[in-house]
Each structure stands twice: as structure tokens, then as C-alpha cells.
Amino acid sequence: MRRYVFFILMIALGIVIGIFYAQEINPVEIVDAPPNTLRADYQADYILMVAEIYALDRDPAQAARQIALLGSDPPADIVNRAIVFALEQGYAPNDLILLRDLSEIMRTWNPNLQLEPGGGN
Amino acid sequence: MSLPLRPWYLLTGLLIGVVLGVLYAWVITPNEVLETSPAMLRSDFKSDYRALIALAYQSSADLGRAEARLALLEDEDPARALAVQAQLTLGEEGGTRIAQALGQLAAAIQAHREAPDDPIIASLQAGVQSPSQATSTATVPPPVVRTATADPAGQPTATTTPSGDAENGGNPTPTITPTGLPTATATPGAPFVLLDIVLECNPNIDPPRIQVYVTDAAGSPVPGVAAVVSWDGNSNRFVTGLKPAFGLGYADFDMDPALSYSLRLEGGGEPVDNITGRVCEDAPEPYWGSWRFNFVQP
Numbered sequence: 001m002r003r004y005v006f007f008i009l010m011i012a013l014g015i016v017i018g019i020f021y022a023q024e025i026n027p028v029e030i031v032d033a034p035p036n037t038l039r040a041d042y043q044a045d046y047i048l049m050v051a052e053i054y055a056l057d058r059d060p061a062q063a064a065r066q067i068a069l070l071g072s073d074p075p076a077d078i079v080n081r082a083i084v085f086a087l088e089q090g091y092a093p094n095d096l097i098l099l100r101d102l103s104e105i106m107r108t109w110n111p112n113l114q115l116e117p118g119g120g121n
Numbered sequence: 122m123s124l125p126l127r128p129w130y131l132l133t134g135l136l137i138g139v140v141l142g143v144l145y146a147w148v149i150t151p152n153e154v155l156e157t158s159p160a161m162l163r164s165d166f167k168s169d170y171r172a173l174i175a176l177a178y179q180s181s182a183d184l185g186r187a188e189a190r191l192a193l194l195e196d197e198d199p200a201r202a203l204a205v206q207a208q209l210t211l212g213e214e215g216g217t218r219i220a221q222a223l224g225q226l227a228a229a230i231q232a233h234r235e236a237p238d239d240p241i242i243a244s245l246q247a248g249v250q251s252p253s254q255a256t257s258t259a260t261v262p263p264p265v266v267r268t269a270t271a272d273p274a275g276q277p278t279a280t281t282t283p284s285g286d287a288e289n290g291g292n293p294t295p296t297i298t299p300t301g302l303p304t305a306t307a308t309p310g311a312p313f314v315l316l317d318i319v320l321e322c323n324p325n326i327d328p329p330r331i332q333v334y335v336t337d338a339a340g341s342p343v344p345g346v347a348a349v350v351s352w353d354g355n356s357n358r359f360v361t362g363l364k365p366a367f368g369l370g371y372a373d374f375d376m377d378p379a380l381s382y383s384l385r386l387e388g389g390g391e392p393v394d395n396i397t398g399r400v401c402e403d404a405p406e407p408y409w410g411s412w413r414f415n416f417v418q419p
Binding site (some may be wrong): 003007008009010011012013014015016017018019020021023027028029030031032033035037038039040042045048049050052053054055057066068069097121 | 132142
């Protein structure tokens with residue numbers, strides 16, 4: 001019986017050592033990641049870039065394509081998540097306006113109808 | 122009886138535990154909480170990200186923000202990475218606008234690096250440039266600085282939310298336009314005119330090139346101007362500012378000295394025809410010289 005107890009104790013010790021090694025000594029180096037794995041703050045800044053470009057181009061189709069890289073959720077949802085993050089982090093008012101503009105157009109934009117660039121203005 | 126086996130089963134338990142621990146940390150956990158940074162993106166996504174930064178810069182004209190975003194990609198030389206991507210993008214369908222954006226941002230960063238810290242010196246430099254500074258060698262034009270560059274918002278920050286530092290917190294002192302630098306673009310309706318043509322005799326330039334230098338009315342190099350070179354039913358388009366090391370208004374094209382080329386700037390201006398190779402004989406071995414075309418906006 002004692003042998004089993006010690007055996008299990010050694011496994012537990014091994015797990016601790018293994019995790020320490022894998023996380024501290026030789027951690028996983030993430031490479032070749034897709035954009036949808038970006039941390040929330042980077043995703044928010046990504047959306048802000050899309051909003052800045054949209055402010056100049058007024059091309060909702062292009063904006064939707066760029067947003068789609070961040071995941072399969074509806075573009076408006078992704079933008080809204082970015083707005084929530086931006087509000088929490090105290091983004092500049094001008095940036096919030098850009099994000100809201102983008103959110104608005106993404107809510108009404110229908111890929112099947114294909115609005116003319118500038119038509120969402 | 123079982124004493125000699127005791128260390129082995131303990132060691133076996135330890136090894137099993139280590140394997141489980143490593144599996145948990147390397148395989149299971151990263152898949153659950155994967156939060157990457159732009160530097161970890163696959164190279165094609167990094168290119169998309171870089172293009173997005175450049176296009177956003179065209180809209181916001183906030184160089185500090187663009188630089189902070191580029192820093193997230195951890196390129197060794199962001200300006201060079203932009204210029205290289207611009208060259209590659211030019212060949213892609215519909216990539217002209219992105220290439221121009223990348224080139225303009227590369228040029229802006231280059232100009233920002235070369236700009237003196239003192240805004241007075243900077244503005245003086247902007248004022249003394251002359252469009253006729255054609256020399257016999259390819260020289261890097263002085264930095265183009267229209268306004269002071271000591272923009273606090275222009276400094277890349279270490280934060281992970283570059284957007285937060287763009288607003289200057291209502292600080293009234295610095296009212297400097299961060300974009301004054303390289304966003305100098307051609308005034309619509311005012312085509313560039315050919316100021317002069319210079320034969321560049323430099324044996325190090327091989328193959329010989331058609332070099333284009335474009336300056337605006339104030340003598341400042343203008344990035345983002347497209348030149349089209351045609352020959353024998355073919356044509357090639359190249360844009361100024363994509364090789365910041367040679368100046369913001371510079372672009373070049375490798376020519377075959379045996380062919381006859383025609384060169385024009387997009388957006389107006391007279392074409393220059395019959396551009397062929399010319400031999401330089403200022404070295405023991407004759408070699409082909411390059412043509413330098415200086416365009417200026419009247």
C-alpha cells in the first residue's frame with residue numbers, strides 16, 4: 001500500500017517538475033499564429049486601424065474583409081467587443097467615434113446587398 | 122525481497138509525472154489560453170498587419186501611432202520591412218494603393234529618423250532646399266521637415282495599447298502636426314515637369330538604372346509619385362519613396378542599355394522618349410551609365 005502512495009506522490013512531484021520545466025525553463029514559443037489568437041488589446045487596436053481606414057475609404061466591404069480575419073463572428077460583434085475594450089481602457093474620444101462609425105456601418109451592412117463604397121455614408 | 126525494486130518504481134512515477142506535466146503545459150494549456158501578439162503572427166498575416174498599419178497611417182496621419190504599431194511586429198528595421206513589402210506588393214493585382222501607403226510610411230519613418238531634434242533647425246532645413254541640387258552622384262537628399270517633429274504623441278510607447286497614447290491628454294503646448302513629414306503629395310492639377318537629365322557615371326550601379334527624383338515646388342522630395350517606363354510594347358510602373366535610403370522622392374528602374382525606353386510620370390507631364398544606354402569612359406573599363414531624371418513641380 002505504501003508503495004502505491006509513494007508512486008502517486010512521485011507522479012505528482014513529476015507533474016510539478018514537468019509544468020515548471022515547460023512553463024518557466026523551456027516555454028512554448030508561439031509562431032505562425034493567426035490573427036484571431038491576438039490578445040484582446042491587440043484585437044481592439046486592429047479594429048481601430050480598420051476604423052481609421054474606413055473613415056478614409058468608406059468601403060464597408062473592405063472593412064468587413066479585414067475584420068473577418070479576427071474570427072467568424074459577425075463583424076459588428078467583433079467591433080462591439082473592441083468598443084467595450086476601448087471604453088474600459090479609456091481610448092481617446094476621436095478613436096471611439098471612429099469605432100462607433102465602423103460599428104454602425106457593420107450593423108447595417110449586408111454582404112449580399114453589396115453597398116457601393118461610400119454608400120453607407 | 123522487493124527492496125531492490127523500490128527506487129525504480131519511484132523513478133517510473135516521477136517520469137510519468139514529468140511527461141504529464143510537460144504535456145499539460147505544452148499541449149493542453151496553450152490551446153486553451155492562446156493570446157498572441159502581432160510579432161507571433163504568421164508571415165503573411167504580419168504582412169497584412171503591416172499593410173493595415175500603413176493604410177491607417179494614410180487616414181490618421183499619426184506617425185507616432187504607426188511607429189508604435191510597427192514596433193509590435195518586432196521587425197529589425199521597420200522602414201526597410203515596409204519598403205521591401207511595398208516592392209513586393211507593387212507586383213500584385215490591386216496592390217498599388219497599398220504599396221503607396223507602405224512606401225509613404227517607410228519614407229515618413231526614415232525622415233523622422235533623420236530629422237534633427239531642434240525644430241528650428243528642422244524648419245530651416247526645409248526652407249533651404251533647392252530643386253536643382255542635381256549632383257553627379259546619387260546623394261541622399263536632406264530630410265524633409267516642414268514642421269517640428271518633437272511630437273510627444275509621436276513617440277512609440279511600450280504599452281500594448283498604442284491607441285491610448287495618441288491623444289495628448291489635452292496638453293496644450295505641442296500643437297505640431299505629426300504628419301507634416303512625408304505626406305507631401307503632388308498638388309492635383311499641377312503636373313511635374315522635367316528639370317534636367319543627368320548621366321550618372323558610377324561603375325557600382327550595374328545594371329544601369331533609370332533614376333527618377335521628384336521634388337515639389339518647395340524643393341522637398343515627394344514620395345508616392347508613380348513613374349511609368351515603356352519599351353517594345355511593355356511597361357513597368359514604379360513609385361517614389363520605396364527606397365528611403367536614396368531619398369523620399371527617389372525611384373529607379375533597372376534598364377537594358379540595348380533597349381529604347383520612354384518615361385513619364387503618372388498624372389500628367391510630357392513623356393521622355395528614346396532613353397537608351399550611354400557608355401561612361403571615366404574608368405579603365407568602359408561601363409554603362411545610369412540616367413537621372415529630375416522632376417519638379419512648378
